[in-house]
Amino acid sequence: MSNEIKISIGILSVGLVALVAYWFMGEEGGSKSLSTHEKVEERIILPQYSAQTYRDIPEVKAYLNDLKKVIEQGQAILPLERSELDSNGVLAQDILLKDKAFLKDTMQNGKLLHNDMMRIRPAIVSVLSASSQTICKTHTCYQAEKYNYVSNTTSRAVVDIESKKVLEVTNHAGMQPDISLRLTHIAQAIALNAPEVAKELKKTPRRQDMSMANVRGALQGSPCQNSEHLCVAPTFSDHEKEEALWAIVDLTEMTLAAAKWAGLGKTTTPACISERSLQNRYIMKNFCEKDTHLEQNGWKLDYRLTGSDGLEIINVEFNGQKVLNTAKIVDWHVAYEGKGEADESGDVVMAGRQVEFVKGDEGKFFFGYNDAMGCPMFSTSVVLPFNGPLVKELYDEQKRKVGFYLTQDFRNPKWPMACNYRYENRFEFFDDGSFRVVGVNKGRGCGEEAIYRPVMRMDMAFSDKENFYKYDGFWKKWLTEQSDFQKDAKLYDQNRYLYKITNENEKKGYYIEPNRGQFHDDSRGDNATLFITKFKEGEGDKDLLTLGSCCNLEEDGVERYVSKNESIDGENIVLWYVPRIKNDARAGHEYCWADTVIDSNGNIEVRTFPCVVGPKFVPIK
Amino acid sequence: MLKKYLPIIISLLVVSAVAFVVINKKNSQTTEPKTEEKFIIGNFNKQKSCARHPQFLKQLKVTQPITIDLSQQQFKGLAFLWGKNFSKVIHPKAWETYEHFSTYALDEVGNAYLAPMPFISIKPTTFNLQKNIYKLDSKTGKLGIFMNFDDVHPSASNPYGIISLVYDCDDQTLWVSAIDESDYKSQKGVIYHVDVKSKRVLQRIEGFDALTITLLKSEKGKFLLAGSARENALYAYAIENKILSKNAEKILELPSAQEHIRKIKVRGQNLLELQTIPFSYTLIAQTSASDERNHYDAKWNKKIYKWTLTIK
Numbered sequence: 032m033s034n035e036i037k038i039s040i041g042i043l044s045v046g047l048v049a050l051v052a053y054w055f056m057g058e059e060g061g062s063k064s065l066s067t068h069e070k071v072e073e074r075i076i077l078p079q080y081s082a083q084t085y086r087d088i089p090e091v092k093a094y095l096n097d098l099k100k101v102i103e104q105g106q107a108i109l110p111l112e113r114s115e116l117d118s119n120g121v122l123a124q125d126i127l128l129k130d131k132a133f134l135k136d137t138m139q140n141g142k143l144l145h146n147d148m149m150r151i152r153p154a155i156v157s158v159l160s161a162s163s164q165t166i167c168k169t170h171t172c173y174q175a176e177k178y179n180y181v182s183n184t185t186s187r188a189v190v191d192i193e194s195k196k197v198l199e200v201t202n203h204a205g206m207q208p209d210i211s212l213r214l215t216h217i218a219q220a221i222a223l224n225a226p227e228v229a230k231e232l233k234k235t236p237r238r239q240d241m242s243m244a245n246v247r248g249a250l251q252g253s254p255c256q257n258s259e260h261l262c263v264a265p266t267f268s269d270h271e272k273e274e275a276l277w278a279i280v281d282l283t284e285m286t287l288a289a290a291k292w293a294g295l296g297k298t299t300t301p302a303c304i305s306e307r308s309l310q311n312r313y314i315m316k317n318f319c320e321k322d323t324h325l326e327q328n329g330w331k332l333d334y335r336l337t338g339s340d341g342l343e344i345i346n347v348e349f350n351g352q353k354v355l356n357t358a359k360i361v362d363w364h365v366a367y368e369g370k371g372e373a374d375e376s377g378d379v380v381m382a383g384r385q386v387e388f389v390k391g392d393e394g395k396f397f398f399g400y401n402d403a404m405g406c407p408m409f410s411t412s413v414v415l416p417f418n419g420p421l422v423k424e425l426y427d428e429q430k431r432k433v434g435f436y437l438t439q440d441f442r443n444p445k446w447p448m449a450c451n452y453r454y455e456n457r458f459e460f461f462d463d464g465s466f467r468v469v470g471v472n473k474g475r476g477c478g479e480e481a482i483y484r485p486v487m488r489m490d491m492a493f494s495d496k497e498n499f500y501k502y503d504g505f506w507k508k509w510l511t512e513q514s515d516f517q518k519d520a521k522l523y524d525q526n527r528y529l530y531k532i533t534n535e536n537e538k539k540g541y542y543i544e545p546n547r548g549q550f551h552d553d554s555r556g557d558n559a560t561l562f563i564t565k566f567k568e569g570e571g572d573k574d575l576l577t578l579g580s581c582c583n584l585e586e587d588g589v590e591r592y593v594s595k596n597e598s599i600d601g602e603n604i605v606l607w608y609v610p611r612i613k614n615d616a617r618a619g620h621e622y623c624w625a626d627t628v629i630d631s632n633g634n635i636e637v638r639t640f641p642c643v644v645g646p647k648f649v650p651i652k
Numbered sequence: 653m654l655k656k657y658l659p660i661i662i663s664l665l666v667v668s669a670v671a672f673v674v675i676n677k678k679n680s681q682t683t684e685p686k687t688e689e690k691f692i693i694g695n696f697n698k699q700k701s702c703a704r705h706p707q708f709l710k711q712l713k714v715t716q717p718i719t720i721d722l723s724q725q726q727f728k729g730l731a732f733l734w735g736k737n738f739s740k741v742i743h744p745k746a747w748e749t750y751e752h753f754s755t756y757a758l759d760e761v762g763n764a765y766l767a768p769m770p771f772i773s774i775k776p777t778t779f780n781l782q783k784n785i786y787k788l789d790s791k792t793g794k795l796g797i798f799m800n801f802d803d804v805h806p807s808a809s810n811p812y813g814i815i816s817l818v819y820d821c822d823d824q825t826l827w828v829s830a831i832d833e834s835d836y837k838s839q840k841g842v843i844y845h846v847d848v849k850s851k852r853v854l855q856r857i858e859g860f861d862a863l864t865i866t867l868l869k870s871e872k873g874k875f876l877l878a879g880s881a882r883e884n885a886l887y888a889y890a891i892e893n894k895i896l897s898k899n900a901e902k903i904l905e906l907p908s909a910q911e912h913i914r915k916i917k918v919r920g921q922n923l924l925e926l927q928t929i930p931f932s933y934t935l936i937a938q939t940s941a942s943d944e945r946n947h948y949d950a951k952w953n954k955k956i957y958k959w960t961l962t963i964k
Contacts (some may be wrong), residue, residue: 047670576774
């Protein structure tokens, strides 16, 4: 056999073996790959630090200083730095910063609005109108994009460099552009300096570990919970574990909005991430699906978010002594006064709520709704939690630390727009064993003349046999279920306490100190109605749907559980406390109110005027 | 000289030719996605429906065009809009008795079957109303409860019950979906197959939360399409001999995780229209602003075995 034949046979053998191997080889070529069906467990991290943490980052600080200077100079647009522009770009920017059409949306009620020039580059044909295309065939044209942070609008302009003319300006409301290099660096700096990111990565993150997911493609929507904010998502990939940490950076607020660990599969691209859905899942998993235990300053308790009764604390103890079985705010009754005939023609819906009408006296009527607060998914609530519950330190008016408080922020997604609401459920725990159940309303209602009534439910835990007293110059024991108008009371024990609740032998108990504005929180008092009922299953121990009428001001809803014949003497009793607050929208007197103004940087600033209500419970010593 | 190297040249040519065939063949095979990744329903087209408008409309001299309005924007319950620009309305107060509806299906004689929906506020009656299918009688226009499902239990932690239905012209049955049993951790939705005449449940499949369902016939058979309440995806159940397959197969996914398919319409050859809403088993979804709803055209491209989504 000749050598040529041997070589031929070799070629045929090797070739065919290689082809057979190729035929049976998997698509992945033997490399390890994550199937799109393989799911990496999603872990969500919500921000834990104040906005100031991020504003102290040098890149952010410099940017905010530059912005301030620009506004002070009477300009609304923060221009691109020279390093981001070629010579024609510099010229185009100069022309545009003086162009009336381009500057048209940069002022509102005499106030300059924060705008950033985002990109200036040679024009591409697809963005040009037919007339501009004709000109730009023979002339050098540049396109520019600026973003208005207040109106969430992108403006695109085309400049004829040779004739130094602006050929066209188009505005795209609700759209966001690709961001400037400077903002890219700022977003990276926020992600690199965010303590939450470092904690998750278990090391100080490095720039080279990060890839920058810009807002891909021109003019896309935002992944932020507030879809009107400009957000981007720098990413830290761990290729060994095949997962990545997405840090969602809010460039409108200059903060870390949220972060998420997710697989590197195609189903977890930044387009699929939104801060709102991250928050919802985080809150569901951590606070709706399970109780959280807290031990601090002698206090022990569990807490959770309910389906429609807000934040609930349970099994509360102080120094080993039982204090509360549970406390929560069941809902907020919201009522407005109207004049004339009530609309009974059919269903009226206002800001996503069914409106109830109740006839009043003297040609008046009341209308409104009951706002339930609760879990963001699988619930009947309409006011949703933002971030999870937080524990913060509590200070007195002399700035001395006196305890801590647990708080949960609930908002309508469009707050502070009209008829959207923001409530805070707060439980304050003092080092001396006192505690306070607090409801905070931050507006903004539908207008003036709103009456808010948070329905608070507290089940004390001294023993199964409890006694209740009201002070009327002396302590008078209540023997049956009944109610009392705190707002009418004239006499208070030690000028503080109106009620007290004790165990059977009266060795343990708490005074109840209604809020009459003495707690240094600018409150105008509770003006509450108090109800005492015997504990019964189904009367608020589980999640209550909204209780009673929003707008019948003669009743608070709890009346249905009160029977004058039901004894409470030595029984397990439940305390209901319903403050009554009137809002105020008058300039300088705002109360339960929120407003938006343009601040000195040309950005929207929300001003809140909270009203704070709720009784304090002080241990009897 | 040439003769000497001819065997080598021939062997190289043979290997090259075989390689060409093998590579092409393999590439052509990989064009079609693996069934584990994508379920193929095949080519389809819009089918003629047996649905008829209620007969009482004729007595009222209502003329085309006619539409049934369940939007709850102007009218509670249901309303018939007709005439030029749908400016004329039929909406007796009695049609508000059972509160709000989410979907309807018409049969071949003009009866309308309606699925309930909790809307904005919860009232003491709301949960019970979610347990029923309602029927608007074709001849009388009388609205009543058609069938009660005692295994449907809406609650404060999931106010939804029966949520969608579709009429099957082939066998005079209804396909019905309910999502009441589901919670954050587990998907326990049920799809019922109901015989309209006997009101008997013919089949009950558990484990999938269908926010909407519709029927589709393709070259590969008959399918029940289901928009997932939990995922941003469209699923399909094969129907063979009137029996629904046990498992739903994902056929396409929407770009955003927050989007859930609320309506599916077969628009034409290999073309579906999908309407999406944000949905989280709260009442917020139903009250969400229209700018949070999206409409997609989903086109099945038979050449590359892919769905193309176009937002409208």
